[in-house]
Amino acid sequence: MTAVSETPVTAFEDNDQSPVGYGRMLRKEDPRFIRGKGRYIDDVQLPGMLHLAILRAPMAHGRLVSIDTTKAAAHPKVKLVVTGAMLAEKGLAWMPTLSNDVQAVLVTDKVRFQGQEVAFVVAEDRYAARDALELIDVEYDMLTPVIDVRKALEADAPVIRDDLEGKTDNHCFDWETGDAAATEAAFAQADVVVREDIVYPRVHPAPMETCGAVADYDGVDGKLTLYSTTQAPHAHRTLYAIVAGLPEHKIRVLAGDIGGGFGNKVPIYPGYVCAIVGSLLTGKPVKWVEDRSENLTSTGFARDYVMRGEIAATRDGKILAIRTNVLADHGAFNGTAAPVKYPAGFFGVFTGSYDLQAAYCKMTAVYTNKAPGGVAYACSFRITEAVYLVERIVDCLAHELDMDPVQLRLKNFIRPEQFPYETKTGWVYDSGEYESTMREAMRIAGYEELRREQAQKRERGELMGIGVAFFTEAVGAGPRKDMDILGLGMADGSELRVHPTGKAVLRISCMSQGQGHETTFAQIVAEEIGIPPADIQVVNGDTDQTPFGLGTYGSRSTPVSGAAAALVARKVRDKARIIASGMLEVSVAALDWEKGAFHVKGDPSKSVTIQDIAMRAHGAGDLPEGIEGGLEAQICYNPSNLTYPNGAYICVVDVDAGTGRVKVRRFIAVDDCGTRINPMIIEGQVHGGLTDGVGMALMEIIAFDEDGNCTSGSLMDYLIPTAMEVPDWETGFTVTPSPHHPIGAKGVGESATVGSPPAIVNAVVDALKPFGIRHADMPLTPSRVWDAMQGRPQPPI
Amino acid sequence: MTVNSDEVTREVEGRLLLVHFLRDHLGLTGTHWGCDTSNCGACVVWLDGEPVKSCTVLAAMAGGHEVRTVEGLEQGGELDPIQQGFMQCHGLQCGFCTPGMLMTTRALLDRNQNPTEAEIREAISGQICRCTGYATIVRSVQWAAAEQAGTRTTVDAGAQS
Numbered sequence: 001m002t003a004v005s006e007t008p009v010t011a012f013e014d015n016d017q018s019p020v021g022y023g024r025m026l027r028k029e030d031p032r033f034i035r036g037k038g039r040y041i042d043d044v045q046l047p048g049m050l051h052l053a054i055l056r057a058p059m060a061h062g063r064l065v066s067i068d069t070t071k072a073a074a075h076p077k078v079k080l081v082v083t084g085a086m087l088a089e090k091g092l093a094w095m096p097t098l099s100n101d102v103q104a105v106l107v108t109d110k111v112r113f114q115g116q117e118v119a120f121v122v123a124e125d126r127y128a129a130r131d132a133l134e135l136i137d138v139e140y141d142m143l144t145p146v147i148d149v150r151k152a153l154e155a156d157a158p159v160i161r162d163d164l165e166g167k168t169d170n171h172c173f174d175w176e177t178g179d180a181a182a183t184e185a186a187f188a189q190a191d192v193v194v195r196e197d198i199v200y201p202r203v204h205p206a207p208m209e210t211c212g213a214v215a216d217y218d219g220v221d222g223k224l225t226l227y228s229t230t231q232a233p234h235a236h237r238t239l240y241a242i243v244a245g246l247p248e249h250k251i252r253v254l255a256g257d258i259g260g261g262f263g264n265k266v267p268i269y270p271g272y273v274c275a276i277v278g279s280l281l282t283g284k285p286v287k288w289v290e291d292r293s294e295n296l297t298s299t300g301f302a303r304d305y306v307m308r309g310e311i312a313a314t315r316d317g318k319i320l321a322i323r324t325n326v327l328a329d330h331g332a333f334n335g336t337a338a339p340v341k342y343p344a345g346f347f348g349v350f351t352g353s354y355d356l357q358a359a360y361c362k363m364t365a366v367y368t369n370k371a372p373g374g375v376a377y378a379c380s381f382r383i384t385e386a387v388y389l390v391e392r393i394v395d396c397l398a399h400e401l402d403m404d405p406v407q408l409r410l411k412n413f414i415r416p417e418q419f420p421y422e423t424k425t426g427w428v429y430d431s432g433e434y435e436s437t438m439r440e441a442m443r444i445a446g447y448e449e450l451r452r453e454q455a456q457k458r459e460r461g462e463l464m465g466i467g468v469a470f471f472t473e474a475v476g477a478g479p480r481k482d483m484d485i486l487g488l489g490m491a492d493g494s495e496l497r498v499h500p501t502g503k504a505v506l507r508i509s510c511m512s513q514g515q516g517h518e519t520t521f522a523q524i525v526a527e528e529i530g531i532p533p534a535d536i537q538v539v540n541g542d543t544d545q546t547p548f549g550l551g552t553y554g555s556r557s558t559p560v561s562g563a564a565a566a567l568v569a570r571k572v573r574d575k576a577r578i579i580a581s582g583m584l585e586v587s588v589a590a591l592d593w594e595k596g597a598f599h600v601k602g603d604p605s606k607s608v609t610i611q612d613i614a615m616r617a618h619g620a621g622d623l624p625e626g627i628e629g630g631l632e633a634q635i636c637y638n639p640s641n642l643t644y645p646n647g648a649y650i651c652v653v654d655v656d657a658g659t660g661r662v663k664v665r666r667f668i669a670v671d672d673c674g675t676r677i678n679p680m681i682i683e684g685q686v687h688g689g690l691t692d693g694v695g696m697a698l699m700e701i702i703a704f705d706e707d708g709n710c711t712s713g714s715l716m717d718y719l720i721p722t723a724m725e726v727p728d729w730e731t732g733f734t735v736t737p738s739p740h741h742p743i744g745a746k747g748v749g750e751s752a753t754v755g756s757p758p759a760i761v762n763a764v765v766d767a768l769k770p771f772g773i774r775h776a777d778m779p780l781t782p783s784r785v786w787d788a789m790q791g792r793p794q795p796p797i
Numbered sequence: 798m799t800v801n802s803d804e805v806t807r808e809v810e811g812r813l814l815l816v817h818f819l820r821d822h823l824g825l826t827g828t829h830w831g832c833d834t835s836n837c838g839a840c841v842v843w844l845d846g847e848p849v850k851s852c853t854v855l856a857a858m859a860g861g862h863e864v865r866t867v868e869g870l871e872q873g874g875e876l877d878p879i880q881q882g883f884m885q886c887h888g889l890q891c892g893f894c895t896p897g898m899l900m901t902t903r904a905l906l907d908r909n910q911n912p913t914e915a916e917i918r919e920a921i922s923g924q925i926c927r928c929t930g931y932a933t934i935v936r937s938v939q940w941a942a943a944e945q946a947g948t949r950t951t952v953d954a955g956a957q958s
Binding site (some may be wrong): 034042 | 810812813817820821824825826827828829830831832833834836837839866867868870871876880883884885886887889890891892893894895896899914917918919921922923924925926927928929930931932933934935
């Protein structure tokens with residue numbers, strides 16, 4: 001069921017169709033943002049509020065010898081100085097990570113990464129707090145750091161995690177998926193085997209707003225109100241209850257507006273805990289907002305996978321099997337935010353969009369003296385790495401077979417009639433029309449014409465590249481039977497109240513960081529019960545007001561919370577139907593629903609609107625038997641499967657033969673995310689993800705020197721695309737609804753971040769084909785492209 | 798100094814940054830802080846009509862001068878065309894970079910009533926947006942330019958791909 005055609009947008013006004021349901025509609029949140037009236041964390045100003053600043057370790061690995069806070073404590077504006085030893089007395093020096101590891105809140109024994117939290121100061125203003133950090137004297141014994149992930153398991157490598165009992169090496173975990181023997185057998189019968197070492201470097205989500213919190217503990221009520229930059233307010237509340245020993249009903253987490261998250265605001269960071277401790281000890285509200293350097297060097301990084309990819313195929317291009325061996329750098333603490341049974345996230349979808357005979361992955365994760373994290377930057381739980389691996393290795397195969405990369409993909413796609421399709425690593429893809437989607441991208445791109453242009457330019461010595469990638473994501477975690485984070489099931493609640501005058505409030509458990517949930521979720525409910533989106537207030541980010549759920553990351557809002565919103569609206573509609581039957585004096589079965597009203601079958605003149613019903617439900621008159629009144633409902637949605645959005649991306653680059661500089665000339669993205677709720681918002685999400693892709697493919701890397709100094713600790717060093725580095729995006733779509741999702745929608749928020757890096761790298765490698773190059777690692781900066789052109793491509797450090 | 802046409806007088810530390818003065822002392826939290834190094838532009842305000850990065854201006858340096866922030870764009874209950882443009886063309890998502898983008902592009906339109914796509918991209922090249930991928934920001938500025946010129950419908954038909 002693929003519909004390619006929808007009239008292309010030809011006027012900006014089409015963004016404001018104001019539908020009662022799905023369609024282009026301007027965002028409800030924008031009026032406050034364009035006036036500077038957003039409510040971000042640093043905008044929170046409470047009476048008597050104090051400011052917290054954190055002292056961070058200057059080296060990557062060092063034993064804490066002594067710490068003297070006397071001078072800092074004597075600063076006239078300082079109210080409190082806290083060290084790891086003081087937290088240890090309260091049992092708060094360590095906290096659990098989202099992967100059942102532990103992480104130091106403040107250092108008690110030794111520093112394990114540069115930028116790690118050592119002590120904090122609470123003072124009257126933010127400048128004084130920073131001044132006082134300078135007055136803390138700390139003595140360290142320097143230790144040799146473990147920086148190169150490839151050397152972390154060497155026998156003489158210093159042991160980073162000597163806090164873990166019996167730990168004698170830097171091994172974090174092993175993980176495997178697929179069938180090793182079957183894969184070996186497939187490789188044995190292959191005509192062609194291609195092997196390539198592929199690195200996905202460490203990068204960082206770097207949202208424009210850094211992380212922060214304002215903790216406000218009321219000693220009389222015993223209630224903690226925590227304003228914080230969190231993508232998962234409810235999960236955080238439960239974890240604070242466990243960590244700090246506060247009763248959960250006395251914790252209220254408020255997320256406000258979030259200035260971008262991209263996974264960076266999923267974990268609980270030491271700074272949040274410090275702010276809570278600061279407020280508990282001073283009795284005052286305490287604000288902590290990290291600076292940009294703190295954000296880049298200490299909070300959740302992304303990727304850092306060193307992968308060996310192998311692909312086996314017949315001579316005519318039938319792919320038989322894919323095998324990979326991965327070395328994963330998890331930093332100093334395993335802070336990966338992924339369902340417990342998935343330590344490598346959803347990397348298991350590395351089989352991509354192809355019908356294989358066998359697949360196998362073996363992974364080893366290690367500790368290094370770098371910041372913790374791992375699952376972030378719109379990665380859909382490591383699907384970024386999986387898609388990059390498969391789309392790069394398939395291109396390497398095309399190179400070896402001297403086959404067009406599109407033709408190779410078309411030959412191996414899972415066919416529409418094979419869905420639901422179980423992959424060789426056990427994922428059940430729900431739906432897809434891969435060939436249609438691919439051909440739509442080729443149509444928009446003018447693929448054949450581009451190849452002709454490239455051939456002409458090659459004759460003239462010009463370096464033009466065309467890169468193709470096709471991705472399948474697995475998003476919407478997830479089914480309770482398989483997925484939980486620290487024991488919390490990944491189902492999401494939703495509550496809908498229709499007021500007497502027919503206006504409604506929807507409370508959801510997921511948390512917008514700019515995605516536009518106030519708009520999209522109002523549209524979902526509008527589609528189901530016919531109340532205009534303008535009349536539906538969407539509440540998120542307040543744990544006292546919203547039902548429990550695990551928040552927004554991994555593109556799970558629409559697949560999980562969106563399903564909950566649709567189903568709660570249907571539950572309200574079911575109740576409305578009973579009330580309508582009483583109002584119209586017919587049986588429930590005699591009623592037809594047309595968006596916004598019930599009418600008697602065969603007699604449309606006998607009709608009541610949802611607004612009429614709402615007033616009746618709250619009014620004084622009689623209601624049908626069994627109906628007590630009111631028009632509201634609450635549900636919890638447990639997804640039966642993930643959703644599998646997919647897309648075809650084509651990138652056109654020009655490489656300057658004299659400098660190695662890459663210019664992305666065109667980028668065509670055709671996404672299939674099933675039912676489209678608000679196309680304007682979908683396109684915006686795709687545009688943002690494509691820009692991430694340009695950043696990762698060409699510019700961004702969190703790098704370290706051999707001493708473990710992070711050399712990407714500011715936006716002067718960590719390069720993010722501006723308007724000058726990206727083209728005007730060309731988007732298209734196909735619609736293949738998810739068969740198991742209540743409204744057929746799939747997640748889309750991370751699709752472009754996942755799918756674009758391989759398209760861009762494939763394009764650059766394609767441009768460099770005259771140099772005999774089959775692979776070059778990201779980021780493809782001018783110097784690294786130049787090295788590749790000179791025949792000495794280097795893996796990134 | 799004058800902030801959005803209001804005269805304000807405060808005793809402040811010499812080292813206080815303009816962005817913190819506006820946010821913490823005047824409660825004008827529409828101006829955001831994002832990077833410390835003048836790379837991101839979330840803090841752009843006008844100083845005597847010129848866009849500046851207020852994280853790199855001392856409050857004291859703005860003494861005696863005119864500052865305009867995002868809160869000063871709306872006049873008499875009427876949104877500035879650039880504000881309308883960002884809403885109409887989905888030129889924002891999380892909204893954090895938006896105030897800086899609005900101030901820079903408003904200044905651009907004051908100098909150049911009909912900027913090309915390349916001119917718009919160059920004007921905002923000192924600013925970072927992590928959400929939009931910039932194309933919709935470009936369209937937002939084109940929308941505002943057309944709105945001001947009274948030629949919006951015509952421009953719309955040709956400006957969108």
